[in-house]
Amino acid sequence: MNADALPTIDGRRARRDQNRDRVVDALLEIYREGNLQPTVAEVAERSGVSHRSVFRYFEDLDELYRVTVERHFEAMFDLLIISAIGEGSLDDRVETIIENRQEIYDVAAPVARVGSMLAPVEPIIAEHRRGMAERAVSQVGQHFATELATLSSSGRRAAAEAIAATLSIDSIEYLRHVRGLDRSASSSVLRAAVNGILH
Numbered sequence: 001m002n003a004d005a006l007p008t009i010d011g012r013r014a015r016r017d018q019n020r021d022r023v024v025d026a027l028l029e030i031y032r033e034g035n036l037q038p039t040v041a042e043v044a045e046r047s048g049v050s051h052r053s054v055f056r057y058f059e060d061l062d063e064l065y066r067v068t069v070e071r072h073f074e075a076m077f078d079l080l081i082i083s084a085i086g087e088g089s090l091d092d093r094v095e096t097i098i099e100n101r102q103e104i105y106d107v108a109a110p111v112a113r114v115g116s117m118l119a120p121v122e123p124i125i126a127e128h129r130r131g132m133a134e135r136a137v138s139q140v141g142q143h144f145a146t147e148l149a150t151l152s153s154s155g156r157r158a159a160a161e162a163i164a165a166t167l168s169i170d171s172i173e174y175l176r177h178v179r180g181l182d183r184s185a186s187s188s189v190l191r192a193a194v195n196g197i198l199h
Contacts, residue, residue, distance in 0.1 A: 020057040022047040027068045031111045065114065066122050072111040073128035079104050080135055086143050090198070093143055097167060098190050102183055105172040112169050136164040147198045159197055166193045 026047035030038045040061070044051045058064040082100050086093070119126040141148060141160045148156040165171065167190060175186035 016057065019047075019049050019053065023049055023054055023057055023064065024068045024071055027064065028072060028111060031068070031072075031114055032107075034110055036110065036114055036117075062122075065118060066125060069111060069115045069118055069122075069125050070128060072108065073115065073125070073132060076104065076108055076132060077135070079107065080132065080139065082139065082143060085139065086145055090144075090147065094191055094194050094198075097140070097143055098187050098194070101167045101169070101172060101190070102187060105169055105176065106183075108169060109173060109177070112173070116170075133164065133168070136168065137161055140164045140167075144198060162197050163194055166190060166197070 023043060027038065027043050030042060030046060035042070040051055040054055043064075044054050047054075049057075054064070058067070080100075082096060084096075088096070115125055115129060119129055137160050140163045141156070144160075144163065148159055151159060172186060172190070175181045175189055176183070179186075181189065
């Protein structure tokens with residue numbers, strides 16, 4: 001290959017990657033606005049990429065959806081961080097983790113709904129969901145290590161699983177979207193549930 005052609009090829013690849021990212025970012029924005037079934041035309045218009053070009057960057061809509069939800073889950077790993085984990089009184093720690101999960105819900109709920117729909121047919125997305133869930137259980141174990149230490153090994157695992165499930169995006173979705181509770185009211189329910197498990 002002519003060495004002079006390399007910058008041109010690299011430039012094309014960079015533009016392709018940039019446009020691909022723009023399409024994914026546009027779809028994420030649309031999902032976060034609550035539109036879970038946008039048309040290709042809507043995605044193309046938001047991204048500034050032509051309708052035809054969308055299918056140059058992705059084999060089909062399924063690939064676009066999968067890549068978009070994968071990127072969402074990768075971003076969620078950064079949100080699933082509690083500073084000073086395990087520090088403070090029990091009440092303080094309960095409040096800290098509930099606030100963290102509510103913030104994640106506020107950012108992630110619409111895209112998480114798409115992830116829930118795709119997980120049964122997209123193994124990669126199902127794996128991301130399992131990874132997030134496992135990380136949440138581990139985090140609960142660290143955050144409430146003092147209280148869980150009084151339990152047997154199986155009891156510790158069961159309690160950590162129960163708290164992680166209680167604070168999952170699916171549980172908060174039920175409280176806020178299905179039951180129609182606001183953030184404050186749903187936090188009160190979560191607080192009661194977590195304290196009940198720990199006591």
